[in-house]
Amino acid sequence: MTSLTNGDAGSLNKVPTIKFTKLFINGDFVDSLSGKTFETIDPRTGDVIARISEGDKEDIDIAVKAARHAFDNGPWPRLPGSERARILLKWAEIIEENAEELAALDAIDAGKLYHMCRNVEVPAAANTLRYYAGAADKIHGEVLKMSREFHAYTLLEPLGVVGHITPWNFPNTMFYIKVAPSLAAGCTMVLKPAEQTPLSALFSAHLAKLAGIPDGVINVVPGFGPTAGAALSSHMDVDKVSFTGSTQTGRVIMQAAAKSNLKQVSLELGGKSPLIIFDDADIDKATELALLGILYNKGEVCVASSRVFVQEGIYDEFEKKLVEKAKAWVVGDPFDPKVQQGPQVDKEQFEKVLSYIEHGKKEGATLLTGGKTVGNKGYFIEPTIFSNIREDMLIAQDEIFGPVMALKKFKTTEEAIKSANNTKYGLAAGIVTKNLDTANTVSRSIRAGTIWINCYFAFGDDVPFGGYKMSGFGKDHGLEALHKYLQVKSVVTPLYNSPWL
Template identity: 50%
Template sequence: MISEDWVARAERLALPAQHHIDGGDEPGGGTTFKVVSPRDGQVLTEVADAGQAEVDAAVAAARRAFDHGPWPRLAPAERGRALLRLADLIEERRADLALTISLEMGKPIKDAYGIELRAAISTFRWYGQLADKLTDESPHTAPDALALVTREPAGVVGAVVPWNFPLTIASWKVAPALAAGCTVVLKPSECSPLSALTLGLLATQAGLPPGVLNVVAAGGPAAGRALGLHPDVDVLAFTGSTAVGRHFMRYSADSNLKRVWLELGGKSPNIILPDAPDLDRAAATAAWGIFFNQGEMCTAPSRLLVHSSIADRVTEALVTRARELRVGDPLDPATEMGPLVGEAHLGRVLGHVKSGIEEGARLLTGGARRQTGSYLEPTVFDHVVLGMRLAREEIFGPVLSVLTFDDLDEAVTLANATEYGLAAGLWTGDLSTAHQVSRALRAGTVWVNCYEEGDLTVPFGGMKQSGSGRDKSAHALEKYTELKTTWIQL
């Protein structure tokens, strides 16, 4: 990461305040909402607040660009070059974008710069390079016919993305949709609109035609609902809570039956067996996984399932690491865990801590807020059992629940005892166990002897109430394309 006085740079940072529609800034109807930094509770800026009129304008721009503009009709290689130019511009603005993310949602600057921006840049580059590598099909038919199966862009995509990885997840939606030839209306979270609005500006600078990528900010649910119900939106891609995901399914049913792709919550199990190749590494990774990004991750390994014979050793290591963790100003490069995204979310997480204590779990460390701003101590509970809220509900914060088991069948049963199915971890030195348990776990991703590893070549998404469809990899293009069969009689 570049050497930088981030606090001084923050004072000079210019922040966007308007929607980006049809290739230019759009002030909207005059209403605004405040973007508050969880770092210190201060207002960063006021941003234009989108309602029905602004969403209609953005969708109309995307519709024109898709139906009549050049983007869907460009050679795929040309679309790819535009995405590569966008990736280059993001890299040029990497420091400012990382700083924007740290300010708007509290991510430590070293993670915003080194992880979030790296992921966004890599995503646009990967899909830019993939754009002209896709092939259609010509199945073997009778000699008197020719069959063609072509993959065509689906149309206007509404992408509604969360605040925890505001540019990474936006990139996972926007890049494959654009590579496929779709046009996009992006609606970021009200907590993190600034980095997304900057992305819209950079897309126009990269040469994307007007209307291809539009960004609307909103201080409440109205804009998301308007996108979900809009008859000119062909595909809706959403990452967020399961409760809101249900709303988008209803919006589809109540409008044009648009395809809805959901990446929702998680309550991911992380299983440590006694034959794990390195118990110290397993414990350290378990701690990193739950405290990274303040635990504000749908894949966070919030349920640690550890064999009873090694539970004391692993739990002791977890508590030690939690107490060592440096919690503080996200603009300090030495900070390991910043604030939660805001006071309301902090209150919800503290409610889960309180319920854990009331239901009989043992609080080993943490559980209290720190200093001015939305900071929470890294928190570890043990004596957690099925039925407790700690074991069932997504907390989306730095709160780890430790459950114990005595045999492998019990571990798998505990792991699958959740309505979610996004991710899971397994630590074992036995290859057969690794294969058998991975197959038995109902999760979209299983990490063996690691956690949160992977790259853009592999798909990401969940089972059960964690959603449908996949981000990342070539499979993401399936969400934004339609298959057309053309049968030619010779």
């Protein structure tokens, strides 16, 4: 039975003192010009953790001016790539030295599992810096052989000032996924963290200064989307915006970029990812993958396998085992190492997930397990599984961003492919089969940016990640991410005695 644990006796001792609550601009922590603050909430209890300085348009202006000055006149874009790499590598070491504090900040601010942050996500952030540090001194163009009597070559140059807007589900991870490649390219930046989870971004800004990142290169301005986010997206002196979040907000950012200086935009948006399980799958492993795919990080994952399609030959046994494992899932204090699922990030998301569960019931889906809150405080929800899904139901079409799975039976491979593609999104998909022909056929047929075969959440710094359709465009990870922050300049000169025109 799903249970709520209160954490081990030492869990409260792991909660760090909150050191940084102000805007980080031009190398210093400063109050917002308005003096306004907002609350950041502990989703375990609903209590206030701290009050954070609230950035607005005027604060974004100051931060962008600092980033522009650092780009136009400062050392960072002009340093040899090897020197930028040295500083990034030092920063990675400092991250590892402060891993416990970074992990604890995301645990109390976002409800994430402390042990996963400490042992997986924070080390991965350090390795992201190391990956792009390795690329910083390998940025170069090409020599071109023109068909006419000219000599030509290309230069790869940093794009300029970048506006990063990060989501609340992976605050620390997304900070480094965006900051690392843009720093390696030589850009400067202003980053707006999600208002729900500003703490780790502010702490990371402090660590960046310790590592030797020059003043003005990284600026962090907490605030709200309609104010600080809108100001960053529409700012005439920002050369690019990189955003991860909802499709609805992505549309607004694109419109703001188009109406201002036509700045470049890259978007990693929503998902409604399918997991397709064929008759030949190992049922125990398949149920584990299915649960991991929807319950990891309490379902607050853009690539969560929220639609699970199971072939009819194993469907009944799969459903039985899936429900048994879901009922045994442990929900509770994210500092407790025995806990598998913490609280939803805030009250708004908590209520949104519960409303979708009610929609599922009203639309006629069968509730196999879950569907209720856990405990009498905080934002905890039981792992929830619906069966007898119609593909026009809201729970089968909308991104819920919570621990809610839609389960459906299928007969043929063609039917599974059609169902998998019956979504406006195209971020990721999973396939579970022992048949190589099936795996190859289905992976080539699904319109999604990442396909996992017999695994799930298999990310890596060297594997490009991004979506199709309304899941956005532009890649994080890999060298593709580095090139998002570079622009190509062509240089042409005439050869000796060749005509100029």
